[in-house]
Amino acid sequence: MESTGIKTKQKADRQAASEHPSGDKRFKVLDITMKRAQYRQDALIEVLHKAQESFGFLEEDVLLYVARKLKLPLSRVFGVATFYHLFSLKPSGAHSCVVCLGTACYVKGSGAVLSALENHTGIHQGETTADGQMSLMTARCLGACGIAPAVVFDGTVAGKQTAEEAIDKIKQWGIGNEA
Amino acid sequence: MDITELLEIAEKERSHQKPIRVHCCTSTGCRAANSLSVKKNLEGAVKDVGLSDRVQVVGVGCMGFCGNGPLVEIDPQEKLYERVTPNDAASIIEAINGGIATAPEGDLKHPFFARQLRIVRENSGKIDPESIDEYIAVGGYQPLYKVIHDMTPAEVVDEITRSGLRGRGGAGYPTGLKWATVAKMPPGQKYIVCNGDEGDPGAFMDRSVLESDPHKVLEGMAIAGYAVGASEGYIYVRAEYPLAIERLETAIKQAKKLGILGSQIFYSAFDFKINIRIGAGAFVCGEETALISSIEGGRGNPRPRPPYPAQEGLWGCPTLINNVETFANIAAIVREGGDWYASIGTEKSKGTKVFALTGKIRNNGLIEVPMGITLREIVAEMGGGIPDGEVKAVQTGGPSGGCIPASLLDTPVDYESLSNLGSMMGSGGMVVMDKETSMVEVARFYMEFCRGETCGKCIPCRAGTVQMYHTLTKILKGEANQTDLERLQALCDMVKHTSLCGLGQSAPNPVISTLRYFPEEYTTLIKPDVLNGKVAVSH
Ligand SMILES: Cc1cc2nc3c(=O)[nH]c(=O)nc-3n(C[C@H](O)[C@H](O)[C@H](O)COP(=O)(O)O)c2cc1C
Ligand code: SF4
Ligand code: FES
Ligand code: FES
Numbered sequence: 001m002e003s004t005g006i007k008t009k010q011k012a013d014r015q016a017a018s019e020h021p022s023g024d025k026r027f028k029v030l031d032i033t034m035k036r037a038q039y040r041q042d043a044l045i046e047v048l049h050k051a052q053e054s055f056g057f058l059e060e061d062v063l064l065y066v067a068r069k070l071k072l073p074l075s076r077v078f079g080v081a082t083f084y085h086l087f088s089l090k091p092s093g094a095h096s097c098v099v100c101l102g103t104a105c106y107v108k109g110s111g112a113v114l115s116a117l118e119n120h121t122g123i124h125q126g127e128t129t130a131d132g133q134m135s136l137m138t139a140r141c142l143g144a145c146g147i148a149p150a151v152v153f154d155g156t157v158a159g160k161q162t163a164e165e166a167i168d169k170i171k172q173w174g175i176g177n178e179a
Numbered sequence: 180m181d182i183t184e185l186l187e188i189a190e191k192e193r194s195h196q197k198p199i200r201v202h203c204c205t206s207t208g209c210r211a212a213n214s215l216s217v218k219k220n221l222e223g224a225v226k227d228v229g230l231s232d233r234v235q236v237v238g239v240g241c242m243g244f245c246g247n248g249p250l251v252e253i254d255p256q257e258k259l260y261e262r263v264t265p266n267d268a269a270s271i272i273e274a275i276n277g278g279i280a281t282a283p284e285g286d287l288k289h290p291f292f293a294r295q296l297r298i299v300r301e302n303s304g305k306i307d308p309e310s311i312d313e314y315i316a317v318g319g320y321q322p323l324y325k326v327i328h329d330m331t332p333a334e335v336v337d338e339i340t341r342s343g344l345r346g347r348g349g350a351g352y353p354t355g356l357k358w359a360t361v362a363k364m365p366p367g368q369k370y371i372v373c374n375g376d377e378g379d380p381g382a383f384m385d386r387s388v389l390e391s392d393p394h395k396v397l398e399g400m401a402i403a404g405y406a407v408g409a410s411e412g413y414i415y416v417r418a419e420y421p422l423a424i425e426r427l428e429t430a431i432k433q434a435k436k437l438g439i440l441g442s443q444i445f446y447s448a449f450d451f452k453i454n455i456r457i458g459a460g461a462f463v464c465g466e467e468t469a470l471i472s473s474i475e476g477g478r479g480n481p482r483p484r485p486p487y488p489a490q491e492g493l494w495g496c497p498t499l500i501n502n503v504e505t506f507a508n509i510a511a512i513v514r515e516g517g518d519w520y521a522s523i524g525t526e527k528s529k530g531t532k533v534f535a536l537t538g539k540i541r542n543n544g545l546i547e548v549p550m551g552i553t554l555r556e557i558v559a560e561m562g563g564g565i566p567d568g569e570v571k572a573v574q575t576g577g578p579s580g581g582c583i584p585a586s587l588l589d590t591p592v593d594y595e596s597l598s599n600l601g602s603m604m605g606s607g608g609m610v611v612m613d614k615e616t617s618m619v620e621v622a623r624f625y626m627e628f629c630r631g632e633t634c635g636k637c638i639p640c641r642a643g644t645v646q647m648y649h650t651l652t653k654i655l656k657g658e659a660n661q662t663d664l665e666r667l668q669a670l671c672d673m674v675k676h677t678s679l680c681g682l683g684q685s686a687p688n689p690v691i692s693t694l695r696y697f698p699e700e701y702t703t704l705i706k707p708d709v710l711n712g713k714v715a716v717s718h
Contacts, residue, residue, distance in 0.1 A: 018471035042476035045459055049418065072615040074475075083478040083634075085457030086418055102380030103574060103610045106624055140462060140628065141380035142419055145244030146208045146544045147610070155421075157211040 020065060026054040026123035027065065034069050041070050044080055048087055057088045093128040093135035095173045097166075098152040102141030110149035114138065120176045134175050180438045181446055182324055185315060187205050194431065197235035199275060201225070202252040202304060206390045206546075207383075207422055208245035213265065217249050220268030228272055233369065239314075240391020242304035247541025251282070252304070253696025259285035290560040291542045293458030296523065298509040298531050303391035308426050311433035316393040320439055322513035323398050326405055327447045329363035329675040335406035336362050339509070341517030348374055348465075348502030349579065349605050350681075351594040357499060358536045360489040361407040364497035371404050372493065372500040373410035374470060378417065378462035380579030380606035381643035385503035385531040387422035389416065389619035392507070393430035397453060399506030402513060403438065404451040407499050412451065413474055417458040427455055438514055448475035453479045462578075466680050467500045470635065481680035501608070504533055524550035528593035533545075538574075539565050548592075555588035558611055572696070576605030577626050578632075579685035582618060601692045602687070619704060623651035625689035633682060638675070638685030643674035647690060660706050668694065 020027035037043030047070070051062050058081050064163040067077040081087045099105075099114045117136055118124055128135040144150040147159025153169050170176065203218040205210075208676035221236045227658050230413045242250045247261040251271060260271055262284040274280040276637060286451050287293075292452060297303075306313040314320070326335050340355025372397060377385040400412045416424050431453055434440040441627065442450045464479035471481040471493050492498025508530060512520045528550040533579050534557065537543050541563030554573055564570065572582040581602035583590065590596050593606050612621065626648040635641045650667045651657040671687035671694075694701060 035665075040476075042474065045473065045475035048507035049457060049459065079478055080476070084461050086460035103577070103608070103621075103624070104381045106380075106539045106608055107612055107616060139419065140378065140460075140632070143377060143386035143577065144207050144211060144245075144554070145381050145383050147211055147248070147533055147544070148537055150211070151398065157207060159211040175398075 015158070028055045030066065031069075034066075039070055040048070041072055044070060044072065044077065045084070046091040047075075048081055052087060057091050059089075069155045082122075091128070091132070093132050094132040095154055095175070096137065096152075097134060097154075098139050098169060099125070099143045099166075100139045100144070100148070100150045100152075102139070102145065102148075104141070104145035108148045110151075110161075112153065113149055113161055113163050113166050117166055117170070120167050120170070121178075129175065134170060136172065182321075182328075185320060185324060185445075188312055189316045189318070191258055191586035192312040195231055196316070199230075199234045200254045201234060201236045201272070201275075202239040202254055203236060203249060204240070204242050204250045204304065206241040206245075206387060208241065209248035209250060209421070210352070212248045212262075214263075217263050217268055220265045220678050221251070221272060224269040224272040228276075230272065230275070234272070234275060237308070240303045240308045241300075241387040241545060243545040243547075244285065244542065245545065246287065246537075250285070250304075254305070257287055258262050259287050261611040268307055278636070282351055289542075290447040290556075291544075291546065291563070293687055294552070294556065294561050295547050296355070296531050296549050296694050297512050297547050298523075299388060299504055299518075299533055300391070300545070301394075301511065301677050302395065303387065304683070308391050309429050311394060311430065311437065314392070319394055319467065320398055320544070322510040323405075323439070324445050326402050326513055327445050330361060330545065332406045332408060335402065337515070339406070339512060342508075342512045342520035343503065343517075343524075343592065343616075344508055344512065345528065346502055347504035347532065347575070347606065350605065351604060354501065354505055357380075357489060357501070358611065359379055360487075361409075361497050362692060364490065366408055366676040368411075368494075368496045369409035370493045370496055370498040371400050371407070371409045372467075372470065372474070372488075372498055373400055373412065373414040373503060373506055374465060374467070374500055375414055375416040375420075375423070376458055376462075376465035376470060376505045377420075377503070377606060378465045379579075379608050380633075381535060381574070381577060381610045382606045383535050384545060384607045386423055386669040388503050388507050388533070389420065393423075393426045393511055394434065395507045396427075396503055397434055397440065399429055399509035399539065400453060401444070401451045403499055403501070403506065405449055407497075409499065410450045410452070412453045413456050413493070414453060415456045415458060415464075415470055415474060416695055418460060418594070424455065424457060431455070439698040440446050446597070446604070461634075462628075462632045463680070463682050464643030465502060466682060467566070469680070470500070471498065478634070480634050485681060491511060504607075506550055506716075525593045527590065530534075532592065532604070534592075534607045534609050536562050536609050537618070539613040540570070541566050550593050551591045551595075553589050553591050555585065556593065557609065562611065562684045565611065565613045566570060566616075570611060571614050571616060572612045572618065574602075574610040574612065574689075575608065576606050576688070579603050579681065580605045581591055581688045582612070582621060582696065583692075584696040587696075601688065601695055602689050603688070608632055617655075618700045619651060620654055622690045622693045623648065626686070629682065629686040633686075633690075637677075637679040637683065639674045640678040640680075640686065640712060643683070644686055647674070647683055651690070655703050657704055657706065659704070664701060664705060704712050 263282045268279045294650040344354040345351040469481040488498040631642040
């Protein structure tokens with residue numbers, strides 16, 4: 001009897017919790033992901049991936065929500081979110097540009113591509129333009145070394161990039177045109 | 180499914196295939212050069228010229244010559260086209276009937292192709308990685324059937340041991356021995372883990388195998404599961420490889436649907452399921468204990484070994500961890516026998532190895548060669564040397580490896596020879612450098628990498644890599660003196676011998692090897708007044 005009572009209570013809790021007070025639809029996406037993983041704690045990284053995909057970055061509110069739903073201490077969630085390079089606790093730009101700085105790309109001049117982009121946008125690697133239009137990031141190796149130097153523009157890999165080509169590409173996004 | 184059904188699928192697929200297949204590479208490298216549009220236009224052209232009953236356009240995996248992509252191959256006419264643009268498509272199809280193609284023609288007799296021996300990559304660039312039927316048509320999943328029905332688990336382990344296969348993830352631990360250790364653990368929950376983290380910069384072999392022939396890896400894992408008594412497997416792929424992840428997901432779904440993965444595989448008592456886990460950008464997660472912690476949803480911090488994962492791995496259970504390429508060798512070994520595999524390669528390094536040949540070299544791409552081939556054969560013959568200049572060094576083994584000078588290019592490529600030179604086989608990245616590359620810069624580059632990738636758990640690695648990085652920067656700026664250089668050497672020694680995991684233990688290698696082979700590059704940067712025995716004065 002008692003165990004059934006607990007089960008019902010857990011179920012009620014979950015249902016209540018599955019509605020984020022803000023009513024933000026993106027939390028629904030998280031709910032679905034967590035439910036599919038049966039709220040298993042080892043699904044944390046997967047859930048954070050999903051969260052970042054839907055929210056663009058991991059805001060504190062999201063981390064709190066995930067911690068509560070997976071019954072994990074916030075410190076653990078925070079610890080994981082900060083350990084992995086791909087998770088970002090800061091908002092990222094509308095467009096993203098990732099320059100590979102792996103060995104093959106480096107030997108073939110990706111450093112020059114990066115500095116050209118930095119000069120053109122006035123931001124450094126790891127930063128987002130003031131208007132939030134573009135984030136400039138770097139990668140350790142994209143596994144596209146055969147076409148080095150490689151740059152990823154909004155998720156699409158482009159190979160054998162020169163500084164000019166890379167700048168042309170971000171100009172198409174309307175970045176730094178007036179400069 | 181039983182063997183007749185499997186053979187039926189193979190037969191049906193083969194009879195449906197058209198006599199002429201136009202292979203268009205749809206892997207990452209060629210995709211980045213617009214190969215999807217090429218493929219679309221090829222398909223359109225086949226229809227336009229009314230060849231649909233004879234000619235079939237197939238999106239295939241990586242053909243290896245990624246630096247010259249997009250690649251299109253006409254099978255069985257053995258014609259290869261390079262740097263194909265969508266506009267070339269129509270002429271390529273017309274060339275089948277004697278027209279002239281506008282795209283540059285590649286030379287399949289070039290050493291780049293001719294010197295290869297393909298086992299891991301036998302299907303790569305030949306079949307559609309998104310079709311399980313095509314995999315079955317080339318004999319896929321028959322080895323799995325064979326082990327389940329005709330072999331005991333112990334016999335499978337023996338076969339792998341006999342093959343002499345060593346782990347392709349870097350250290351070269353004998354695969355058979357590892358399998359035997361897990362198999363010997365008491366029955367109960369055991370796991371198979373496939374390490375697809377591939378964090379080494381300059382390496383993309385595993386990516387290519389996963390993208391080009393995902394079923395081969397799944398089959399290898401399932402055979403391993405049968406051999407060691409595991410019913411569940413995880414494949415850990417880095418998030419930077421979205422296409423590999425997508426194709427693995429497809430492959431797992433297809434295999435499940437046919438009853439090749441899941442419960443009672445091939446009507447036997449053997450169950451095996453495979454889950455995908457996606458990394459989140461941390462090089463250290465390639466280290467096996469860190470990888471386990473990451474699969475469990477935690478930070479990727481390594482832990483001391485023993486206990487080894489074979490004894491206590493995922494969730495405390497015995498776990499077999501192997502690299503993607505290691506698993507991709509398994510089906511062929513079962514099919515052809517361990518003795519066959521052992522007849523390839525050298526005394527202590529058996530079989531073939533896939534290398535990513537990149538950097539300042541004419542022919543960029545992936546090659547699979549028998550162990551024991553010399554670096555010179557790879558770089559000068561297959562790679563075609565440096566376009567205009569001379570080879571200065573070849574970097575192998577990534578951050579755990581070192582730079583091998585041009586004077587030692589006649590070294591055979593095997594585990595022992597490379598480590599005797601202070602480098603490593605690593606996962607198979609080979610970055611060729613020319614005279615313009617500064618070896619001190621390269622050393623600093625790797626130290627910047629390790630500094631950023633250290634997990635921070637132990638001090639020698641966390642603080643040591645930062646100090647080494649600063650010293651190298653100081654040297655490059657011409658601000659260092661002899662004492663700094665000596666301190667750098669002492670640091671190398673300390674970090675190497677006192678770090679907890681392989682990352683720290685091998686982080687100094689690029690510095691040690693450049694100091695060993697290119698000492699003059701360091702000394703010319705050292706303040707000359709100090710070399711004369713005077714005290715350094717800062718101005
Ligand atoms: C810092 C570090 C990174 C590693 N990265 C990888 C990797 O990306 N892929 C891999 O297969 N092995 C990697 N390894 C080696 C693994 O720990 C492990 O030895 C290997 O996956 C075992 O498989 P194998 O026996 O088939 O080589 C790494 C080791 C260290 C210390
Ligand atoms: S050696 Fe480096 S990466 Fe390995 S555990 Fe220590 S700090 Fe972490
Ligand atoms: S080094 Fe840039 S893609 Fe590998
Ligand atoms: S990616 Fe097309 S040949 Fe390698």
